[in-house]
Amino acid sequence: SQQGEEDPQALSIQEGENATMNCSYKTSINNLQWYRQNSGRGLVHLILIRSNEREKHSGRLRVTLDTSKKSSSLLITASRAADTASYFCATDAEGYSTLTFGKGTMLLVSP
């Protein structure tokens, strides 16, 4: 079963706009990670946020984590056509050493 569920399933925006994707999960976690997948590069790790962190930045990416609501969001600012990809959140369950991925959000950035 999938622990994380991304929302929306698909998102279409213009270059330069911001894109926000959300992830909800069910059980307590140690950390939450976001990955990107496109046909050219496969699955690539973007960012890891620990359960005791509320916000983290990496370049044009901003991730928030609300453990009380069991949710996370990924914001991509000033999007580019090259950001077109599927984005997945991945969570561990406390006490386990493996990750569970959601179904992903498919992002399309048009020039």
Place this chain on the structure above:
Amino acid sequence: GAGVSQTPSNKVTEKGKYVELRCDPISGHTALYWYRQSLGQGPEFLIYFQGTGAADDSGLPNDRFFAVRPEGSVSTLKIQRTERGDSAVYLCASSPGLAFDNEQFFGPGTRLTVL
């Protein structure tokens, strides 16, 4: 340096046949993971190795699936008596430590098609 590599990139087989999928992790990474990804879904965990031993094989769907990592580096996923429902992209990932505390580095995957 070299990333995670997987061979073959594509495998077409007939129902009932046996297949082996190979994964070469990043040198020095102790943890190795196998996932299966179907169209429109996220990767689904199959099995996790720490060194040579399978630390968690709870994701293997049934006893037709088996994986080994005899020397703590290269791993082979073995599927017996393949079924059409086994068709998917099989992904391998490695990390320097435990998954929940480290990013995973993924290979390009093996696309398995069972006719």
